[in-house]
Structure formats: structure tokens, C-alpha cells
Amino acid sequence: MSRPPLRVVVADDERMVRTALRVIIDAEPDMEVVGEAASGAEALPLVRSLAPDVVLMDVRMPEIDGIRATEQILATMAEPPKIVVVTTFENDSYVYDALRAGASGFLLKRAGPDELIGAVRLVARGDSLLFPAAVRSLAASHAAAARTAAPAWAARLTDREADVLRLMAGGLSNHEISERLGVGPQTVKTHVAGVLAKTGSRDRTQAVIAAYEGGFMKKS
Incomplete structure (x- = not known):
């Protein structure tokens, strides 16, 4: 029995961008655009009513921005x-604020169709969409008060959880972490769950940001 297609909402104040994203997504047999919004104010009720799997959210929009x-x-x-x-720009401060607000990752507008489709599938299955160098740069720029010592939660991580967090911060997926550490995918999921619980993070993206802002990566 085939799975229902991934349902996507596109929120961008540029009609041409929305149209381009719709064309790319609707061409895939396993996903579809179920709604479009031209502002954050339009996106809120639309997302609540449609309950999509993924939202592609422009950060700079009128009325209510993407953050x-x-x-x-x-x-x-x-x-x-x-x-x-x-x-448009990976070093945009809006991007970092959106990630801290809970976004699962970011995608550049110049990304090609394959990158876009891959991003939708990636976040839909629970992985984060991060570009390690960009996140590291953003964290350094926007977390000036980051601690020089590792945060308290770091001491509660097991050695393997610490390894997993470092690899998450490097942008590796669960499958890639599994291959790198030589353990099964379910074991990786268990370690990721432990990392999220101990760092108090909603998802992988939040855990990676916590690792950079808390100084964990400096000590790694």
C-alpha cells in the first residue's frame, strides 16, 4: 500500500517564487503543494487548517515575518x-533566529530542484537540514555571550551520545551516523533521543544550536 503524498505549504511574498516551488514539488509523485501564502499572517491560519507535513517559509515577509x-x-x-x-543569504541573521525559533533547517533560494525535493523529504522523515559551516558561523556571530566552558548538560551525556551530537553538528543524518559509528540505525535513534532529552531540545536542529551556543563544540 503506497503512502499518501507529503503535503507542503509554500509561504513567500513573491508570486514567482511560490509558482516555481509549486511546479517543482507537484512534479514529484510523492509530494504535493496543498496551499500558498503571501505573508506570515496568511500562513498561520492556512497551516493550522491544512495541517501539512512541511512548510517552506520565507523569512522576510510583510505583516508577520517567517520567524x-x-x-x-x-x-x-x-x-x-x-x-x-x-x-537568499545563508548568513542572514533572520535564518539563525528562525532556527532558534524551531525551524528544522534552511534552504537557499538558489538551490536547485533536486536540493529542494531532497530537503522536503529529509525534514519530513525527522532529520534536520543544516549546513555545518553556515550554522557554526551564525552561532559565532549571534551568540557572543556563549560560554567558554561546556554547559551543565554536557556532563550528563554518555560518551556515545556526545559522539552522536558532534556528528549531528557536522550535518550527518542518522543513516550516516550509523555507518560512521558502526552501530544500527535504531541504536542511533536511541542516542539522538537521549541527546534531545538531556539538552532540552525540541529536535536535532535545536540540539545542534545548543551545542554551539553552549560551548560544547569548542570543547570537542
Whole structure:
């Protein structure tokens, strides 16, 4: 029995961008665009009513920007969708704020169709969409008060959980971590769950940001 297609909402104030994203996504047999919004204000009720699997969210929009929209969606929905921030510049401070707000990752507007489709599938299955160098740079720029010592939660991580967090911060998926460490996928999932619990993170993206902001990566 085939799975239902992934349901995607596109939020961008540029009609041409929305149209381009729709064409690319609707061409795939396993996904479809179920709604479009031209602002964060339009995106909020649309996402709540349609309950999509993934939202492609522009960060710079009128009325309510992508950061506030992301915060409100995650705060008000019992089962919120995965949110991918779509941006022109990877070093945009809006991107980092959106990741801290709970977005699962970000995608550049110049990304090709294969990257876009891969991103939707990636976050839909629970992985984060991060670019390690960009996140490291953003964390350094926007976390000036980051501690020089590892945070308290770091001491509660097992050695293997610490290894997994470092590899997560390097942008590796569960499958890649499994191959790197020579353990089964379910074992990796268990370690990831332990990392999320001990860092107090909603998802992988939040755990990676906590690792950089808390100084964990400096000590790694």
C-alpha cells in the first residue's frame, strides 16, 4: 500500500517564487503543494487548517515575518509541521533566529530542484537540514555571550551520545551516523533521543544550536 503524498505549504511574498516551488514539488509523485501564502499572517491560519507535513517559509515577509510565523505555528499546534526556512543569504541573521525559533533547517533560494525535493523529504522523515559551516558561523556571530566552558548538560551525556551530537553538528543524518559509528540505525535513534532529552531540545536542529551556543563544540 503506497503512502499518501507529503503535503507542503509554500509561504513567500513573491508570486514567482511560490509558482516555481509549486511546479517543482507537484512534479514529484510523492509530494504535493496543498496551499500558498503571501505573508506570515496568511500562513498561520492556512497551516493550522491544512495541517501539512512541511512548510517552506520565507523569512522576510510583510505583516508577520517567517520567524514570528514559525514561533506561533510551533507554539499553537499540537502536531506542528516541519518548517524549512527559505532564504537568499545563508548568513542572514533572520535564518539563525528562525532556527532558534524551531525551524528544522534552511534552504537557499538558489538551490536547485533536486536540493529542494531532497530537503522536503529529509525534514519530513525527522532529520534536520543544516549546513555545518553556515550554522557554526551564525552561532559565532549571534551568540557572543556563549560560554567558554561546556554547559551543565554536557556532563550528563554518555560518551556515545556526545559522539552522536558532534556528528549531528557536522550535518550527518542518522543513516550516516550509523555507518560512521558502526552501530544500527535504531541504536542511533536511541542516542539522538537521549541527546534531545538531556539538552532540552525540541529536535536535532535545536540540539545542534545548543551545542554551539553552549560551548560544547569548542570543547570537542
